[in-house]
Amino acid sequence: MINLDGVGMRYPTGVVALQDVSLRIDRGEFVFLVGPTGSGKSTVLKLIQRIERATTGRVEVDGLDLCSLPDSQVPFLRRGLGVVFQEFKLLSDRSVADNVAFALRVTETDPTEISPRVRWALETVGMAHRADDLPARLSGGEQQRVCLARAIVARPRTVLADEPTGNLDPEAAWEIMQLLGAINLRGTTVLMTTHNSTLVDVLRRRVVELQAGRVMRDESRGLYQTAR
């Protein structure tokens, strides 16, 4: 469960990114976080990963108070979160399988578990047949699927997807959405920021809209934009 309670966030530069944001996301939910650029969507994701600390209010993830969480425990918080980036961030000199295994290897997973879990993650996203290829040989959609496999390989409770379809054509974007939906059906919470109105409008999931750092609306089966 993710809980933001009266959260405010001001960067050292003086920019106010969030103001009095309260938001509760239960286990297993699928939530679209929408809003214009600079509205505070990415800051919410950063607060949940404890990349940033809230300047006011309280942020809780799976019962942990992130404001008082010691720095030494932050890596272990992040092991419960899978992150998907807009720009994929795959290591170009390593194969697809090595990229996925990387997330397990650097988090000190039992070496005997790595291979079967990588296979499972790649099968889940339909990329097992490209396990030995380098990322450069893959299309954008395929690269994002590998990124998704890396995000889920440690079986996190929550997947945070920051504009995962931003660099993809519509067909690849739909494939990614189907995969995120499938992952969500297995009980994983999905929080996704997006500017893709079509996806939001067709899927009709919970939509939280931010504007100028404030929650403007929170609808259980929302559209990208309300009729105005």
Add this chain to the structure above:
Amino acid sequence: MVRARGWSWARREALRDAIGGLRRNGLMAAAATTTIAIALMVAGGGILASFNLAHLASVLESQVEIVGLFRRDFTPQQQQRVLAAAKDLPGVRSAELVGRGEALKRLQKTYGSFGSIGSHLKTNPLPDSIEVRAGGVGQVRAVAAALERIAGVEEVLHGTPVVDRLVALTRAVRITGAAAAAALFAAALLIVLNTIRLTIAARRQEIEIMTSVGATPGFIRGPFVLEGVLQGAAAALAATVVLTGAYAYLAVQITGSLPFLPLLPPGAALPGALAVVWFLGIAVGIAGSEIGMRRYLRT
């Protein structure tokens, strides 16, 4: 509280990643290692020179003796009386008479490699003499002055001014050597720092992913610090090979051509100097990596 897996596992992984990192960034790593090696060679050479100057000073200090040259018409009985008087002087440790024949033999021994001195001389030009050793270097001047006052002693020679100058030179070399070593250490540190920064910049995405998936700072830092250690050790090894070879060669050459110069044998001079070289090499590697990584590991 959650804890990471065992240290031995982490070390093994870090070593694997460090070797992988060096392989992937081979050219940059080679440049850094070569630079550190050159700095270490210069520093090691300075240390060896300093050791030898200190050794030379202590040898000369221990050998400082006062030589009183007798008048040519002085009889052996008169010389014996002077010997007895010299032994009674305050600050004298020992005294002995040296005949002119013995003095020539000693001269021949010292300059043995220059051929036979006797074959170039018709007569022995050296006078009979008395050799006096003082209890300490500080007493040499007083003993020499007292010896000069004894009748029949024509001239008194002692090496105190030379030793004084050598001690001053040794001190100067030590100070400038330490300053040069510190400057070289700082330069090597900056070079390693810069190289590791470039390496890290090239691998920033890797670090970002590690951070986002929950790798601990120690796990992320480990391979980079080990890379620094391996580079420092490789540089120290290269410096060890060059310094050992060069010192052994020079020791043979100098001992052959300047036999009166007391040079430390390789077995006595090299271990201490090389220990400093290895310490500096590895310290530069670790410090460079630690400082280079710091900015990327803020939670």
